[in-house]
Amino acid sequence: MSQSWSAKIIGTGSYVPQQILTNKDLEIRMDTTDEWIQTKYGIKQRHVAGSNDNISSLSIGAAKRAIEDADIAAENLDLIILASINRDVKAPATACFVQAELGATNAIAFDMNVGGCPNSAYALLTGIKYIDPFRFKNVLVICTEIYTKFIDWSYRNTACFLADGSGAVVLQCCEKKEGILGYDFGVNGTMAKSAWWPTGGTLGTISDNVEMDGKAVWEFGHTIVPESIRNVFDQANLQANDIDFYIYHQANVNIIRNIMDILKVPQSKTHINNDRFGNTGGASSLIALDEACRQGMIKKGDKIMFVAYGAGLAWGSILFQM
Known part of the structure; x- marks a missing residue:
């Protein structure tokens, strides 16, 4: 018997660090030009993490906006999934820190990683698969990356386009015909x-x-x-x-x-x-x-x-x- 429910997005949020690094700034750091970066990638600037920015802080910023947009209380979240190739510490999962800061006392939380760029789709699918009308009615999915604290800025091939930021959505159980x-x-x-x-x-x-x-x-x-x-x-x-x-x-x-x-x-x-x-x-x-x-x-x-x-x-x- 097939299930009669699905998942829908009821809130979105995003958050980026305040510091901006332009292509002109990169011309000083590496062998590149503003024109080359714009022609090859379309990028003019990017946001980069400061000394006080970390995976959890960016994640919390995006999550709060998504929860507000969804118009639900953090206590009503049943699951938090945080996808990233980096983390605050080796253990526990960074999602645990996010859960605590949000006050999502009824949510279980875990990290996952497929490899950076595909993480959003895989995290969304994971959240969708958890959704049910019994235990996991509201699921928060977050994808956050901080690259610029770890990359070699002299290596133009990738350093010229990588940046830092976080995005989030709230999934909610719905009827099969929706979602x-x-x-x-x-x-x-x-x-x-x-x-x-x-x-x-x-x-x-x-x-x-x-x-x-x-x-x-x-x-x-x-x-x-x-x-x-x-x-x-x-x-x-x-x-x-x-x-x-x-x-x-x-x-x-x-x-x-x-x-x-x-x-x-x-x-x-x-x-x-x-x-x-x-x-x-x-x-x-x-x-x-x-x-x-x-x-x-x-x-x-x-x-x-x-x-x-x-x-x-x-x-x-x-x-x-x-």
Whole structure:
């Protein structure tokens, strides 16, 4: 017997550090130019963590805004999922600190990690799978990244686009006819070293740099991502133009625009903000979702295609009704 319930998003939130680093600032730090970064990635500036910023503090900032937007009390949260490649301490899970600060006394909390950029889609799917009308009625999903405290600023290949920030959503149990309409996920582990950060694990420190095969990731974004989206279309028996809005991982403005062209969807049906925030990994798509909602680009009842991809190489596409 199939279940009669689903999950819907009832609140969004985002939070970024106050300090801004422009491309002109980076020209002093590394061998690069403002023109090169804008042409290659579309980025003009990014927010970077200060000495008092950490994974929990950014997460709490985004979570509070999402909870306020959802118009529920923190005590009514049943589960908190925090996705990040970093953490405040080795143990316990950073989600425990977030739970305490929010006063979410009835929520269980845990961390998870798929590898940065895909984290938002995987964390959302995990939250969706937990949702039920009995124990997990309200689920807070947070994706937070702080890259700039750890990267080698002389390594232009990745340091020029990485940034810090947090995004969050509140999921709530709903009737089957609402909420999630379809999803498609996958991992190609044979390409894991195409985008990886080979330090801090039991293999030892292979390199301190976030390393990326730009050509491989570019091809991946242009092939697997449109295929994944089309798989969701088939599940929901919909076409590309039936979707009201598309939210993507904000890695590269050129990839986003090209995917929209491949799908033959107007560019006006997506929101790009990496010119101001850079690539905040898994947080980026949730920050874009929050901005699009708050600026009125997304309305109640709209069908939203949410897409995140990257390290793994992993990808996830979720279609939901707002």
